[in-house]
Amino acid sequence: xxxxxxxxxxxxxxxxxxxxxxxxxxxxxxxxxxxxxxxxxxxxxxxxxxxxxxxxxxxxxxxxxxxxxxxxxxxxxxxxxxxxxxxxxxxxxxxxxxxxxxxxxxxxxxxxxxxxxxxxxxxxxxxxx
Numbered sequence: 254x255x256x257x258x259x260x261x262x263x264x265x266x267x268x269x270x271x272x273x274x275x276x277x278x279x280x281x282x283x284x285x286x287x288x289x290x291x292x293x294x295x296x297x298x299x300x301x302x303x304x305x306x307x308x309x310x311x312x313x314x315x316x317x318x319x320x321x322x323x324x325x326x327x328x329x330x331x332x333x334x335x336x337x338x339x340x341x342x343x344x345x346x347x348x349x350x351x352x353x354x355x356x357x358x359x360x361x362x363x364x365x366x367x368x369x370x371x372x373x374x375x376x377x378x379x380x381x382x
Contacts (some may be wrong), residue, residue, distance in 0.1 A: 254308045255279070258286055266299035268335075272306035275314030284317045291328050300325055305336035310344055322354045331358055 256279035259270040267290045275283060283302075291297065302321070310318075318334075325332040334341070334355055345351035 274308040280317035
């Protein structure tokens, strides 16, 4: 099933609805969309990948998710994998990546933005919600 993305902007967050297979042929499409959103919205606090319509995920798809996890962490943006299908949870558990991709950012997470600037965004109880 061909990958189709729908991006919805909501104040300080973005939701990307993912429909179809995340595989060798389509992983770059999702990664490029996420990178574009992170670059265009420096005040972004949350990125939601709505996964209910996600089909198969191969090793390239998993690699794209891991890269998205790294880029959001560096940008100080919380990544949410919403409405994950059971097969995605199984894959993430099997590969030991579930906690990495779904754990909240540590308080006061610091990193380098996708543009190369260092950022510090508090994400704990005293930070923005």
